[in-house]
Amino acid sequence: MPASLPAGPAAPGRHPAEAGAGGAGPDRRRVLGLAAAAGAGVPLTALLGTGTVAARTRPAAPVPTLPGVVKPLPAELFTLRGTNAETRSEALRGTGHLTPVDRFFVRNHTSTPRIDATTWKLTVWGSGLRGGPVDFSYADLRALPAVTRTAFIECAGNGRSFFTSQQGQAVTGTAWTLGAVGAARWRGARLADVLRRAGISPDAVDVMPRGLDGEVVTDGVNQGRVRRPLPVAKALDDVILAYEMNGLPLPPDHGFPVRVVVPSWVGVASVKWVGDIEVSDTPLASPWNTGLYRLFGEAYPAGGSAPLTRQALKSVFELPAGARFALRRPYRLTGRSWSGGAPVRLVEVSTDGGERWRRARLLDVPRRGDWVRWAAEWLPRTAGPTTLLARATDAAGYTQPAVTVHNTQGYLFDAVVRHPVTVG
Ligand SMILES: Nc1nc2c(c(=O)[nH]1)N[C@H]1C(S)=C(S)[C@@H](COP(=O)(O)O)O[C@H]1N2
Numbered sequence: 071m072p073a074s075l076p077a078g079p080a081a082p083g084r085h086p087a088e089a090g091a092g093g094a095g096p097d098r099r100r101v102l103g104l105a106a107a108a109g110a111g112v113p114l115t116a117l118l119g120t121g122t123v124a125a126r127t128r129p130a131a132p133v134p135t136l137p138g139v140v141k142p143l144p145a146e147l148f149t150l151r152g153t154n155a156e157t158r159s160e161a162l163r164g165t166g167h168l169t170p171v172d173r174f175f176v177r178n179h180t181s182t183p184r185i186d187a188t189t190w191k192l193t194v195w196g197s198g199l200r201g202g203p204v205d206f207s208y209a210d211l212r213a214l215p216a217v218t219r220t221a222f223i224e225c226a227g228n229g230r231s232f233f234t235s236q237q238g239q240a241v242t243g244t245a246w247t248l249g250a251v252g253a254a255r256w257r258g259a260r261l262a263d264v265l266r267r268a269g270i271s272p273d274a275v276d277v278m279p280r281g282l283d284g285e286v287v288t289d290g291v292n293q294g295r296v297r298r299p300l301p302v303a304k305a306l307d308d309v310i311l312a313y314e315m316n317g318l319p320l321p322p323d324h325g326f327p328v329r330v331v332v333p334s335w336v337g338v339a340s341v342k343w344v345g346d347i348e349v350s351d352t353p354l355a356s357p358w359n360t361g362l363y364r365l366f367g368e369a370y371p372a373g374g375s376a377p378l379t380r381q382a383l384k385s386v387f388e389l390p391a392g393a394r395f396a397l398r399r400p401y402r403l404t405g406r407s408w409s410g411g412a413p414v415r416l417v418e419v420s421t422d423g424g425e426r427w428r429r430a431r432l433l434d435v436p437r438r439g440d441w442v443r444w445a446a447e448w449l450p451r452t453a454g455p456t457t458l459l460a461r462a463t464d465a466a467g468y469t470q471p472a473v474t475v476h477n478t479q480g481y482l483f484d485a486v487v488r489h490p491v492t493v494g
């Protein structure tokens with residue numbers, strides 16, 4: 071599998087390890103310049119043909135955020151959706167393998183709590199322990215053997231809006247496009263180590279982490295704090311209690327001081343600001359594994375599918391919707407593909423609405439629970455509107471379909487997304 075990056079001025083950055091906190095390097099300025107031009111309605115013709123975009127200066131304006139979010143959410147990097155912020159796909163171009171924190175999507179049911187790590191503790195309790203509750207301080211967790219792992223976190227509803235815009239189907243929930251996903255390098259303690267030290271019993275079946283953020287009230291009903299059971303087998307497998315993201319302490323919006331990271335699974339499993347974990351010798355339930363995060367609809371049983379686990383196969387271009395391209399100027403199309411199942415094996419790109427397909431070059435070695443960057447050269451030869459498509463195939467042989475099966479809450483949209491652009 072090709073793992074090296076192409077040479078040339080438009081090559082993506084080759085610095086996964088340094089992508090850390092998202093510095094303002096040349097790549098970032100280039101992306102910001104591009105996005106600013108797009109936001110201002112400036113045609114991208116001149117910019118996109120060359121692969122080099124000059125930085126644009128703009129008058130200083132307060133950087134927007136949301137009431138419940140701590141980090142700035144500039145319009146070049148995010149689309150705001152209720153209490154959430156979606157990453158603009160074009161903001162990923164040139165950033166390297168990892169999503170810098172400054173552009174990592176935020177999904178908050180309520181708002182980001184401010185927590186003091188020195189007084190924070192994690193309480194592990196419940197019928198699935200051999201003894202009583204056990205507390206871990208921040209220092210206790212940091213003293214356990216540390217593991218480091220790159221994994222994406224993706225909202226189960228990522229891509230939901232395409233059920234409506236491509237398939238004409240009604241769905242409920244946040245109308246994400248494809249930006250409710252990010253990949254980061256997580257460092258922390260193994261949940262398995264914590265559970266063993268807490269005295270997990272052989273009879274334990276479910277483990278339920280719960281966040282310290284506010285209680286969630288939906289339609290006047292208090293659902294309690296965010297929590298979702300994990301089967302013991304997954305909890306003991308590859309789940310991390312993370313205290314670092316891309317080499318720095320977790321930022322407040324992403325779960326400081328400690329969040330759960332459940333690789334490959336629906337984002338809601340990766341509980342932020344974790345305060346306690348119930349370990350149970352009987353199956354546990356919460357709104358997030360009963361009414362929510364199951365598939366309902368014509369194709370599913372009346373009580374819904376089993377609770378969702380792994381994320382679906384998806385692909386995205388690092389381009390704004392409606393981007394303009396110069397006629398007969400070569401452009402390197404870039405994007406990313408990922409899956410919570412088998413690793414991505416192949417990505418194909420079409421620039422003519424799906425008539426012809428060609429292979430994209432993979433720029434990363436595909437790994438389970440991670441995404442791969444890809445690139446494909448394009449020389450636009452026909453002026454006018456066209457549709458770009460990218461479709462991935464995983465190592466198990468599954469290919470993203472043209473149409474996917476509907477579910478009422480719009481989870482796990484895995485069909486090929488049609489990306490409209492204009493040439494000339
Ligand atoms: N405590 C808590 N954990 C949470 C959430 C939340 O609102 N509160 N949102 C969940 C959802 S639905 C997703 S998709 C991910 C988003 O993680 P991020 O905001 O770090 O991108 O966090 C999950 N963990």
Ligand SMILES: [Mo]
Nearest residue numbers: 225226337338
């Ligand atoms: Mo989510």
